[in-house]
Amino acid sequence: MRAAAAIAWIQFRMLVNSMTRQGTGWRAFGGILLFALAAVLSLGLALGLGVLCLAARQKGDDDLLQIAFLAAFWIASVFGLLMPLLLSSGGCGLDVSSLRLYPLSRAKLFWIRLGASFVSGDHGFYYPGLLAVFVLGVVPAGRGVGLGALFCALLVVVIVTWSQALANGLQGIMRKRRTREVMGLVGLLCLFAVIFAPALLGTLYDDAPRTEPHTATLNLQTLSWLTQFSAPSLAAHGLAAARGGDQAQVLGALLGMLGWAVGGAAAAYLVFVRVVLGDPESSRAGKASRVKSSSSAFDITRILPFLPVEVLAVASKELRYLLRSLVGRFNLIMIVVFSALMALLITPQIPNLPLGIPVGVLGLYGMVAYTTLFSNAFIFNSLAWEGAGFQVYLVSSASPRRVILGKNLGIWIYVATLVLLSLLGWVILTGFPGARVILNSLLLGACVNVPFVMVGNFASFSFPVARSVSSLKSNPARTAVLISMGTLLAVAVPCVAALVVPLALNLPFLQPVCLLVLLAATLGLYFFSLRFAVQAFEGQTEKISAALEGAP
């Protein structure tokens, strides 16, 4: 217990120190604003669920109440599993592996880590929502309150333990830089293929018009049958049974939840011992980390020989890093999954649209725009992986302008790859949507991405944060995240206008023209902004070096 208290104290001191050290100006402001935003979202979620519960009780509508429970539990589960992956790669800010120095048993380290995640922001986010459905949905009924509390608590245990297992497991896979990693990714792809293969085959041999919900429904039925055994559904059913007084059902749900919880704890412990406490150096030696010699694979100097050699040097280095990074590779897979989901599940649900926009095309545009956003972490914190290597830019005779151009070129090639992959997935699944639509999508992707990179330069130089190549945690500084949100809003308006106005005028062939004009304007703005980006870069080099020095 003394050790746990000491660690809690250290965590608290580090938080306070980091706040007082950087507690000036934009950084602190961004932090507070983003925290406020998260708090508003979290409380808003609680409020919405609470209102749903109240409405259900007033009407005496048990089905609606059940929906509220399901919604609360599923949202909690999805967020609880994803947030640690996206924000802290399961670390919840506590690096337990460094605590191995001290005389603490493995079990104790595990409990300390688990305890830290229970109270971390990753999971705290959905507590208010759960509390709202419990207080407003379960307590007033007066029956099964104790059981309700038990179900909620068990659900939290299930979420936290499984999210630990998942986040640490993924990290472990990726830490073995070659074999395991590839195996893991291949596994993901196989899973994806198994789930979607029937739908895929169906679309290939399906001559029916694409406007109807299609073969994916078969898979959806299987999926929804399976979901009743998931922890959130079990918990919700258990709650309903507790209110109805159905002992057998309650017992079944309780056993199921206990199974999930015990399984989660076991999985989390095993993964913890193997990955977090496992020898992190073991991957550094031996064959596992050998990289096949294929230097010319990304040698873009041969493709773009007319550019200055320094620009190409930085761009190809950038591409190598993107393709060797965990997030960079993850995105390549996620983009395929994402485009398949859009093509199969979401777009068919869109009702017929005004202005004669063909069903599905909107989904395609949305997808392409979103694809370019996949690389936000790299665009708004573009120096994250430089580490001490950043100094090469300063001591070499390359001008900052060329360095910036090179970095931007690298990210553009990467984003273009993502867009092309997603388009390919789309076309395979739904058929060729027409040359104009494809052209529009490509232009739209460029129109969204150029301004993003332009603003991202300033954000990256002003708010650099060191990140590890081999971690899923890649989020930019909080202020940079806010800036990216603002940029998104600013970019969306002209892009939507360029797509919609020609349709409203019934001149659809003007769409690409409008997009081209928009692209030319943003490119002009981009090159104009470069001068100021160089100034921002040169003015911040010392700050950036200091920020990147802590690179893991």
Place this chain on the structure above:
Amino acid sequence: MLGHPMGNPTRGQDPAIQTRGLSRSFGSFVAVNQLSLTVAPGTFLGFLGANGAGKSTTIKMLTGLLRPSAGQAQVLGHDLASDGVAAKQQVGVVPEELALHDRLKGSEYLTFVGRMYGMQRDVLQTRRGELLDWMDLAGEPERLIVDYSHGMKKKLALAGALIHDPRVLFLDEPFEGIDVIASRQIRGLLQTLLGRGVTIFLTSHVLEVVEKLCTHIAIIHRGELVAHDSLEALSAGVLVQGADGETRPRTLEEIFLGLVQAETSETQTLSWLGNDE
């Protein structure tokens, strides 16, 4: 391959490195104070100082990593503030943190650095091959830099600093934390470079190595330059009595300790280590 024909017709008279009143403070703390130093071409200068004396800060100011708070610095006659690119073209640096991108392979890193100095493809290719040979890397299936040993990383950083054939070389603690073999190899290469007329500016707090290699010594203490001369001149100043009763020139360690007035407390001990009573 490495090295130069001696001298340069236009800039032959310029000192390799010249600073005037070079200072840098962090907040109110003055890390380097009014440093004025002139280093002739072809010198191997050992820049000595205790931990935190300001050695790295000086090197960083001379290589464009840190801006001076005051004063000027010239490298090969190019003012760093106004004409930095021309200077950097002829300077190689191994900074304290080793400016490596550790998710590249060794050869990729060397290509990257070479291109950053605007090198021609064919020249780059031959030099990269030779440098990889020197590092005993050629032919091996290549690993990412992150998997290199510390000594290999240092050698790679040095290779990166040499690939564009610089005339001035800045090395911050090149012998820190490496084994005897790598250390010998690096020393050998530095001596070859010196023979070719390259100016070397090396910081260290390991006096034995410096004593073996350097032609000149500068000592910095709490941000101020307290000595700068050739090694012989420094040690010839005062003779001391050796253990055998003979008089001999002072060792570098004696000079160093004398100049920085180290308040050593060899006699002081820790309470629980015990007076054996």
